[in-house]
Amino acid sequence: MKKDSRLTLLFGFLLLGGLIAVSSVIFSPVPGKAASDFVIRLGYYNCDHMPAAPVAKDAGIYEKLGLKVDVTGTGKVPEAMAAGQMDVGYISFAGMVRAIQKGSPMVAVAGNHVGGSMYLVVRKEIKKPQDLIGKKLGIGPLPEKNNDRWIWFARTAGIPAEGKNYECFAMADKDKYLALKTGQLDAYDTCDPWGSMAEYENTGNIMHMFGALPSGKWGICCPLVMNKTFLKEHLQLVPKIIQAHSEAIQLIYTQPLKAANIFAKNYFVPLEVALMTIYRKTVGETRTLRWKIYRDGYEEQIKHLLWLGTIDTAPKFEEIMDPEFLAQSGVVDFDAFIKEKVNPIFPLGMTYADWKKKAQQIDGKPL
Numbered sequence: 001m002k003k004d005s006r007l008t009l010l011f012g013f014l015l016l017g018g019l020i021a022v023s024s025v026i027f028s029p030v031p032g033k034a035a036s037d038f039v040i041r042l043g044y045y046n047c048d049h050m051p052a053a054p055v056a057k058d059a060g061i062y063e064k065l066g067l068k069v070d071v072t073g074t075g076k077v078p079e080a081m082a083a084g085q086m087d088v089g090y091i092s093f094a095g096m097v098r099a100i101q102k103g104s105p106m107v108a109v110a111g112n113h114v115g116g117s118m119y120l121v122v123r124k125e126i127k128k129p130q131d132l133i134g135k136k137l138g139i140g141p142l143p144e145k146n147n148d149r150w151i152w153f154a155r156t157a158g159i160p161a162e163g164k165n166y167e168c169f170a171m172a173d174k175d176k177y178l179a180l181k182t183g184q185l186d187a188y189d190t191c192d193p194w195g196s197m198a199e200y201e202n203t204g205n206i207m208h209m210f211g212a213l214p215s216g217k218w219g220i221c222c223p224l225v226m227n228k229t230f231l232k233e234h235l236q237l238v239p240k241i242i243q244a245h246s247e248a249i250q251l252i253y254t255q256p257l258k259a260a261n262i263f264a265k266n267y268f269v270p271l272e273v274a275l276m277t278i279y280r281k282t283v284g285e286t287r288t289l290r291w292k293i294y295r296d297g298y299e300e301q302i303k304h305l306l307w308l309g310t311i312d313t314a315p316k317f318e319e320i321m322d323p324e325f326l327a328q329s330g331v332v333d334f335d336a337f338i339k340e341k342v343n344p345i346f347p348l349g350m351t352y353a354d355w356k357k358k359a360q361q362i363d364g365k366p367l
Helices: 003-027 052-058 077-082 093-101 148-157 173-181 196-200 228-233 235-254 256-267 271-282 295-308 324-329 334-342 352-363
Strands: 039-044 068-073 088-090 106-110 118-122 136-138 187-191 205-210 224-227
Touching: 039 052, 039 077, 052 068, 052 235, 052 256, 077 088, 077 093, 077 224, 093 106, 093 295, 106 228, 106 235, 106 324, 118 148, 118 173, 136 173, 148 187, 148 205, 148 295, 173 187, 173 196, 196 205, 196 271, 224 228, 224 235, 228 235, 235 256, 235 271, 235 324, 235 334, 256 271, 256 352, 271 352
Parallel strands: 039 068, 039 088, 136 187
Antiparallel strands: 088 224, 106 224, 118 187, 118 205
16 A cells, blocks of 8 residues: 555544544433433322322323423332432431431422421320320331431420330331221321321321421421432423422412322322311411422421431531522412412411312312
8 A cells, every 4th residue: 555545544544533532522412311301210208298299290290391200109218319219309308307417419409398287196095195105106116316206296295205115116107097097006196198097087086286396487398309410410300390399289279179189099098088188288287388498497497306306416508408499490489379379269267168169169070
């Protein structure tokens, strides 16, 4: 081969290699699938504090916004987040704080729930807190260290918080209810619908409702949380997820019968129990479902957890919550929504019977 031919061939290889290298930089996809194809893994607890997840799924809100979401009702959201197996989740505030302090790579991007609808349910024969001593309770192992609600109740009721004074069992809220119903438990702490279910079937009584904090102010419960890796790799999906979250809560307030039907299907309870639950979340106990982030609510909740002794140190607000994602999402203001869309139809103080009648009129379906 002639020298100039070899040079031409070599130049051609170099040019081709350079084009391939450039094209790999420009056209190679970022890790993960394209935004339109990426399936978001979203988890929530089987609890009425997180109905936005099943409502957004079954009402078609995710689909309308072009989101593909695999929704899972699980109690292992913090663990899944830490393992990189979940992108988005609804997590109890105390569990979220403890997980982040241990290094779990997540941050809260929107509010979801301020408290309320937490109950201590007892057998009908139990009349006062002192009757619980020595009984079988669904409050988990070492409740004096691990159960925020139980410590709160025990202190205010004047009974010991230490688990050694009771027979303590750990199980899912639904299983707690079934155990009480069949006589295997004497009491349990729970969120709804398992407080309303006990009343509906007349199998137990709500001895105590956990609402506003001892200060009289509302705290934070169960924010919308995202994995930091997901935030980095799929930032363009974040506003849509927050929008879906907001729209689901709006639907719960303005179309409660539709929301209750979805709730009943996903939580496997009668429609009446779902309605009782939705009423408590949106009217009966105040407007507990909110997508707004409250910095003062954060500070109140942290003070409460320090008082209970379930966290050792107070993390900075910025370590736990990032309100910028919510601010940049363009969702409607929560307070304005309540004032304009909810107060005229479902005012605070409205009775359950009147609320239920109005819900039926709005959705045009018989109950």
